[in-house]
Amino acid sequence: MRGLLHQVSSSFSPKSVWDGCIIPHSTTASPTIINVMLWMRKEAYEDTTIKATAKRLKHLQRNCTLADPEVIKTFIANKKCSNAFKESLIEAYAIYMRSIGQTWNQPFYNRYDRPIKIPTEEKINMLISQASPKMSLVLSMSKELGTRPIELTWLKVSDIDLEKGLVSITGAKHTAGGIGKLRPNTLEMLKAYITKKQLKANERIFPMRSESISEGYRRLRNKLAEKLQEPTFKNIRLYDLRHFKASIEYHKTNSLMHVKETLRHKDIRTTLRYIHLFENMTSDDYHCSVAKNTQEATKLIENGFEYVATVPNENIMLFRKRK
Numbered sequence: 001m002r003g004l005l006h007q008v009s010s011s012f013s014p015k016s017v018w019d020g021c022i023i024p025h026s027t028t029a030s031p032t033i034i035n036v037m038l039w040m041r042k043e044a045y046e047d048t049t050i051k052a053t054a055k056r057l058k059h060l061q062r063n064c065t066l067a068d069p070e071v072i073k074t075f076i077a078n079k080k081c082s083n084a085f086k087e088s089l090i091e092a093y094a095i096y097m098r099s100i101g102q103t104w105n106q107p108f109y110n111r112y113d114r115p116i117k118i119p120t121e122e123k124i125n126m127l128i129s130q131a132s133p134k135m136s137l138v139l140s141m142s143k144e145l146g147t148r149p150i151e152l153t154w155l156k157v158s159d160i161d162l163e164k165g166l167v168s169i170t171g172a173k174h175t176a177g178g179i180g181k182l183r184p185n186t187l188e189m190l191k192a193y194i195t196k197k198q199l200k201a202n203e204r205i206f207p208m209r210s211e212s213i214s215e216g217y218r219r220l221r222n223k224l225a226e227k228l229q230e231p232t233f234k235n236i237r238l239y240d241l242r243h244f245k246a247s248i249e250y251h252k253t254n255s256l257m258h259v260k261e262t263l264r265h266k267d268i269r270t271t272l273r274y275i276h277l278f279e280n281m282t283s284d285d286y287h288c289s290v291a292k293n294t295q296e297a298t299k300l301i302e303n304g305f306e307y308v309a310t311v312p313n314e315n316i317m318l319f320r321k322r323k
Contacts, residue, residue, distance in 0.1 A: 032066060032096075033057050039099040046173060048150060048210060056092035066096060069104040076107075083109040118243050119236045121304070121321065127236070130224050135216055137189050138206065139241065141167075145180035146245030146263055148172050149238060150210035157194055158201040162187070175264040184302055214238055246271075252306050291317045 033054050040050045060066060064075045076089050087109045097104050128139045138152060150172050159168040165182040182190065190205075199205065206213070217238045225233035242263065249262045260271040289305055291297035297307070297317055305319035 033061065036096050036099045040095065046150070049173075052088075053092045053095050056089050057096055060089060060093060066093070069093075069097070073107055117235065117240070118247050119240050121244070123233065123236060124241065124244060127220060127224060127233070131220050133189075134193070134206075135220060137186070137193055138213060139217070140186040140189060141182065142238070142241040143244060144182055144186055145169065146242045146249075147180070148175075148210070148242065149213040152213065153204065153206050153208060153210050155205045156201070157199050157203055157205060160190065160205075162191055162194075169264065171264050176266055178261065178264040180262075183304070248304075287321045289319045289321075291319060 036057060037050050037054050040053065045053075057066065060072060060075070064071045066072070072093050076086050079086065079089075090107060090109065094104075094106055124139070124143055128136050128143075131139060141147065141152060142149070145167055147169060151169055154170045155167070159170075160166070165184070165187040167180045167182060169178050169180055171177045194205070221233050221236060225231055246259050246263055250256070250259050253259075256268070256271055260268055263271065265271045287305075289300055291300055292315065297319070300319045301307070303321070305321040308318040308320050310317050
């Protein structure tokens with residue numbers, strides 16, 4: 001969490017250190033929000049949640065007083081924004097109230113989720129090919145493991161079976177831990193990276209903040225969109241690689257429970273949010289290929305194709321892969 005409190009506002013000035021945290025002192029920021037952040041850290045909230053909560057509390061504090069729940073509710077109710085943002089402000093204020101040991105009559109807003117859009121594998125591979133070696137590895141692992149950025153930053157060398165490509169993943173919010181598997185090409189990239197960085201077994205593979213991964217990805221994505229004059233690249237979020245992994249696994253198995261295990265959701269209702277997307281996919285979303293022998297079939301599978309059927313009397317195996 002080093003530097004987390006300092007990151008919340010650029011207006012903060014001189015810093016002091018408390019238990020490894022940089023605590024900003026400011027004449028413009030209320031110590032109330034700093035106290036909430038310290039309470040959240042003590043209660044084991046994730047750094048990303050602490051930072052987001054502080055940002056939303058600052059927004060509320062700029063417009064009204066945090067001391068009066070009724071004023072807060074009125075401000076949020078009249079604010080012209082989506083229900084999703086209203087809900088996030090309510091959740092942030094609820095954390096503030098818990099931090100000071102107070103109760104309140106918390107309102108609830110119905111959140112309307114936007115449809116999930118999954119990028120084609122072709123576009124994902126274009127992003128990977130244009131990235132730096134490190135970002136290319138990050139994106140390849142995200143695509144194949146379905147991890148969140150923060151989960152990648154937690155990975156240590158000891159979490160990887162460098163022979164079999166198995167990865168022990170520590171789950172972030174609302175997800176359990178689990179095992180993922182890397183393709184041979186990505187595993188070789190990872191081995192080369194570990195060797196180059198001379199990483200030891202107990203060292204993190206990507207010792208950085210998840211926000212840094214997200215920021216680097218957005219720069220890459222936007223640069224590629226401008227280079228190719230293809231604005232649709234700007235619509236591809238880093239998190240969409242996780243959705244891509246879910247769609248691939250669903251079409252391999254037709255099993256929602258398998259997708260739940262792959263994404264490591266603790267609650268099946270989270271996985272159900274994907275079902276409308278899977279059901280709307282058509283055969284037009286696939287590349288097709290054929291194999292005449294075991295060697296060709298193996299190569300297709302290693303490149304992400306899945307077996308569909310064998311043509312009778314022709315000894316030809318049919319394979320497909322998402323575009």
